[in-house]
Amino acid sequence: MTVGAPGLRERKKQRTREALIDAALDLFGNKGFEATTVDEIADAVEVSSRTFFRYFASKEDVVISLMAQQWADIYDELDRRPADEPVLTALWRACLIVLRVYEADGMSPNSSKFACLAQLVQDSPSVLARSLELCSQQNDALARRLAQRMGVDPITDPRPGLVAAVGATALQVAIRAWREHEPDKRVSELADRAFELLQGGINYPAATA
Template identity: 40%
Template sequence: MGNPRPSPEPGSRLPLRERKKQRTREALVDTALELFTERGFQGVTLDELCDAVDTSKRTFFRHFSSKEDVAMTPLLDMWRAFLEELETRDPDGGPLLDLLRDALLAALDRMPADRWAERVLLSRQLAEQAPSMDAHGLRFCRDTTRAALDILDGRLGVTTADDPRPRLAIDMLVAAFHCALDAWTASPGTRTRGALAAQLRVACAALPGSLSLPLPPAGDRPSRP
């Protein structure tokens, strides 16, 4: 599976060859989302996509593993950046969930400011029509969870073998993000990275209360028709 190109440090630029690769990758993503939206995910072949970008299938597979991979790139790039953030963060003794949340917020902040939000919306619309994208997303989520657990175990010294809590913390973060993403997608007006980050903070803050949310007494429940 292709990886996103690292962002240059402030005041620096990527080498010319890397900039060309990045432009090709971005062109493939934008063109794929445009063509898939216009003609349907199954209505565009890989050959047609490569022809539209004037590149080869060999070049395509240097960046992506499949049509599903390129169509889901906006969010997949964010989760790859999340793993990179997790690799470099130093715990301060606070809750693990806070560390995971902050790593995801930092990853979100690294996404391109210009068209990333628009790409996410197009990708989500396509996923509703293409079951294979959901299957690809589930596999990627499983792999990302395993990678995150390896980082917690190997670098941060969090025991993950016989303790379900680290896995549950990651699962709760993923659930909170999807909750935030749904709210962000349904919100009126222009969607931005900042608005999605705000929704993520709200969803993460609601996690502890969700675990202890009481059910109403039987007498207070609405009757079924």
Template identity: 50%
Template sequence: MSGSRSAYGAPVSGSGLRERKKQRTREALTDAACTLFARQGVESTTVEQIAAAIDVSPRTFFRYFPSKEDVAVSVLDQQLTEVIRALEARPPGESVLTALRRAVVGTVRAHEDAGSGDGGIRLRSVRALLLSSPTVRAASLHRGALRSGEMARLLAVRMGVDPVRDGRPQLVASIVLCALEAAVAEWQVHRPDAPLSNLLEEAFDLLAGGLDYPSATA
């Protein structure tokens, strides 16, 4: 019996096919969850609803995610991964803030341009992920703190410094992630009709201007 082959004619192993099927199921669960989160909020969405949306059992859901909140955090983590990869790909001659701005804004605009596709669905679901659930928001902040170390290491390379001895890369990474949180909150609460990428551009403009604002009583 002949085995399965890839598009290039090479045999595809059974383990490779299984991994691809598992990845497709994980992606389908994530998309279903994001759609439900955006429509009815995280707290009102059940694991049973997410599983039923792609015609699998709740038991199957729990093979991929410990909880519905973990789906939300995985989406946010994936977006952070995209930003970090984009930062790593920026030209080495760019300054730290320029590289960060282009990585962050470029990643978000790519999702915005995706419209109603996968990227668009996940971007629109950020509102439900971040603000409708205190549990998800706390988990996302914790995840961001963990990923800030990865970002700081890339910034240290760009700056040509040792991140163990020089605290600036970690400080910049932490400040930028907090600025992103603030921009998303502004988008959600006060300016939901504005493109998120525009608010992120504004946040980077403020960072570029410095943080040593004068006292109102001076």
């Protein structure tokens, strides 16, 4: 059976969900996460708080849903990579494709929305806790995908988990470099640099006296 385009009801639900996300991020940026209420987010979209809770279980879930979508996009692209491509290269290419698509579509990680997400993780203990929980879950999910590509068991073979962890760290290093030191560069450029360093190996020599 061929699945058609989303119906009117589904499109309306998606628009409401996106409007709630946009309103929440605007309020978080202007008032701060802790000071913003669910009622204020709902009022900004002219819906009830009950409607908000149909889409999100909490304020934290608004932020986490965006992060989860970013991971889902990376997984989709990773699944499209050639089956014989080395796993770090496949992950590297998948991440760059996703970042560049965001940038081309005007959803750049360099946008205010992305900056707001990064700031929320830094400033809000509850968002940070949920973010760390999500990262742990996603690292496990990514390790399983990489293990499948390698034809190994991720429980007994530590390599998929190691690649997943260092790959996620490469992205975090790129984002931090953009936020703190190189805001004039694209996150995709900085991620490309980080993965290239990983590809070359990280057993750097010690300084000589």
